[in-house]
Amino acid sequence: MNDEQLDSEQPAEPATLTETKNQGLPWRTLISVLALGLIALLAYQYFQDQSNLRPIPPAPVSPVAPPQVNDPAAPTPANPDSAQAQFEAGNTYAAAGQxxxxxxxxxxxxELDPKFQSAYANLGVVYYQLEQLDLAASQYQKALELDPTDGDVAYNLGALYLQQALLNSNSPNLELLRQAVDQLEQARELDPDLAEPYFSLGVAYNALNQKQEAIKAFEIFLTRYSGQDSRASQEAQRYLDALRN
Known part of the structure; x- marks a missing residue:
C-alpha cells in the first residue's frame, strides 16, 4: 500500500481537568483516552475513503462516562465566591457530566482570577465536551499562555487541531494538520513520557504523506503506551503494519 492509500488516525480528546491550580486529576488521562478514540475513528474514516482494501471495522468508540451522581451539590467552602471555590464547584459539576x-x-x-491557568484548561475540556471546538481551542491557548510548560494542555490543543483537520475525510485541512504537528511536537518536548502525542503524530504525519515520520511515531507510541484502552495499541499496530507494506 502506498502513502496515498493510508489514512489518518482518530485521536482524541484533549487533556484533563485539574483539581487545584497545580495538581492534575485523572480527568487529564480520561480526556486523553477519549481523544485517542475520536482521532482513531476520524482516521479510520479517512483511511477507508483513500484505500481499496477491505474495510476493517474499528472497535466502537465511546466517551468515558462520568460518575453517576444524583443531583450533586457543589462544595461549600468558607468563601463560596472565591476563585478556588468556583473552580472546585466546576470540577464537581464536570465529574457528574453537568x-x-x-x-x-x-x-x-x-472572572475572579484572570490568571487561573487550570480554570482555562478545564473550561477548554468543558467546551470540548459541548462540541464547541473553537472555544475549546481558545481556552487551551490561554492556558498555555499562562503556563507554557503544561504538556497535557499542549497535547489537548494538538489533538483538537488534528480532529478539526480530519473532519472532512475527503480532503484533510493541511493548515490544521501542520498546526497539529507543531503543537503535538511541543507536547512531546514538554512531557517526553506522555505517549498519546506520538499516536496523534503518527496520524498527522500519515495524513501529510510523511511515511517514515508516521512509522517512527507509531513505534514510539507502542513502546510507551500503557493506557487502559487496548484499542489504541491495536489501531497503532494496524496502521503501522499498513505503512510498512
Missing part, C-alpha cells in the same frame, strides 16, 4: 453548570463555574473562577 457541563453547562461546570462551564458557568469555571467562567466565574476566571
Amino acid at each position: 457541563w453547562p453548570q461546570a462551564q458557568a463555574a469555571y467562567q466565574r473562577a476566571i
Whole structure:
C-alpha cells in the first residue's frame, strides 16, 4: 500500500481537568483516552475513503462516562465566591457530566482570577465536551499562555487541531494538520513520557504523506503506551503494519 492509500488516525480528546491550580486529576488521562478514540475513528474514516482494501471495522468508540451522581451539590467552602471555590464547584459539576453548570463555574473562577491557568484548561475540556471546538481551542491557548510548560494542555490543543483537520475525510485541512504537528511536537518536548502525542503524530504525519515520520511515531507510541484502552495499541499496530507494506 502506498502513502496515498493510508489514512489518518482518530485521536482524541484533549487533556484533563485539574483539581487545584497545580495538581492534575485523572480527568487529564480520561480526556486523553477519549481523544485517542475520536482521532482513531476520524482516521479510520479517512483511511477507508483513500484505500481499496477491505474495510476493517474499528472497535466502537465511546466517551468515558462520568460518575453517576444524583443531583450533586457543589462544595461549600468558607468563601463560596472565591476563585478556588468556583473552580472546585466546576470540577464537581464536570465529574457528574453537568457541563453547562461546570462551564458557568469555571467562567466565574476566571472572572475572579484572570490568571487561573487550570480554570482555562478545564473550561477548554468543558467546551470540548459541548462540541464547541473553537472555544475549546481558545481556552487551551490561554492556558498555555499562562503556563507554557503544561504538556497535557499542549497535547489537548494538538489533538483538537488534528480532529478539526480530519473532519472532512475527503480532503484533510493541511493548515490544521501542520498546526497539529507543531503543537503535538511541543507536547512531546514538554512531557517526553506522555505517549498519546506520538499516536496523534503518527496520524498527522500519515495524513501529510510523511511515511517514515508516521512509522517512527507509531513505534514510539507502542513502546510507551500503557493506557487502559487496548484499542489504541491495536489501531497503532494496524496502521503501522499498513505503512510498512
